Amino acid sequence: MSDRDGKFAGDDPYALMRRWLEDASASEPNDPDAMSLATVDPEGLPNVRIVLLKAIDDDGLVFFTNYESRKGREIEAAGKAAVVLHWKSLRRQLRARGTVERLPAERSDAYYHSRALQSRLGAWASRQSEPLASRGALMAEVAKVTLSRGPNPPRPPHWGGYKLRASEIEFWADGDFRLHDRFRWSRDGAEGSWTVTRLNP
Numbered sequence: 001m002s003d004r005d006g007k008f009a010g011d012d013p014y015a016l017m018r019r020w021l022e023d024a025s026a027s028e029p030n031d032p033d034a035m036s037l038a039t040v041d042p043e044g045l046p047n048v049r050i051v052l053l054k055a056i057d058d059d060g061l062v063f064f065t066n067y068e069s070r071k072g073r074e075i076e077a078a079g080k081a082a083v084v085l086h087w088k089s090l091r092r093q094l095r096a097r098g099t100v101e102r103l104p105a106e107r108s109d110a111y112y113h114s115r116a117l118q119s120r121l122g123a124w125a126s127r128q129s130e131p132l133a134s135r136g137a138l139m140a141e142v143a144k145v146t147l148s149r150g151p152n153p154p155r156p157p158h159w160g161g162y163k164l165r166a167s168e169i170e171f172w173a174d175g176d177f178r179l180h181d182r183f184r185w186s187r188d189g190a191e192g193s194w195t196v197t198r199l200n201p
């Protein structure tokens with residue numbers, strides 16, 4: 001695409017995403033890595049919430065959560081998801097959709113053990129997305145797991161990472177008079193070569 005230059009240039013969408021996230025890290029006041037993660041329930045009703053984009057690998061986007069949470073169950077059932085990041089300071093948007101699978105256990109272990117002890121214990125204490133009687137009940141659970149799990153808890157089996165392998169990635173940047181620039185990268189499955197298409201705004 002001859003006019004795909006400047007901030008849109010490159011031949012690897014994951015490398016381009018890393019560049020955009022770096023740009024955002026320099027200008028966003030908070031959480032440049034916050035992304036909206038959309039899943040779908042068995043009836044086809046969508047669901048969306050923020051998670052942190054913890055890594056942009058050469059083959060996908062990595063985030064961490066509770067596998068038994070609502071999002072975890074929806075991902076396990078559908079095997080697919082979509083994400084969007086919006087950086088107000090840059091007036092840019094990044095979207096991706098594709099298949100999702102769990103990270104290898106060793107990678108989830110490594111990330112889990114890099115976290116603060118309180119966060120590691122929190123992952124044991126919180127039955128994410130389940131009803132909770134009170135804040136006090138959660139604190140009591142934290143106290144309980146602090147005693148039972150000790151200062152070096154193993155990663156809970158219900159907590160870990162996912163990788164979204166995109167079949168479509170879209171880069172959007174604000175243009176004058178709503179004539180925004182959009183480039184969609186798409187490929188068949190997670191392996192084929194990428195096709196880049198400029199889209200109407």
Ligand SMILES: Cc1cc2nc3c(=O)[nH]c(=O)nc-3n(C[C@H](O)[C@H](O)[C@H](O)COP(=O)(O)O)c2cc1C
Nearest residue numbers: 031034049050051052064065066069070071072129
């Ligand atoms: C800035 C921000 C970052 C968040 N990061 C995560 C995250 O990385 N992982 C996660 O499980 N939840 C994260 N959350 C909480 C989720 O948005 C959500 O409330 C929770 O995961 C439960 O979602 P679910 O019931 O749809 O599974 C974050 C929320 C915010 C506002």
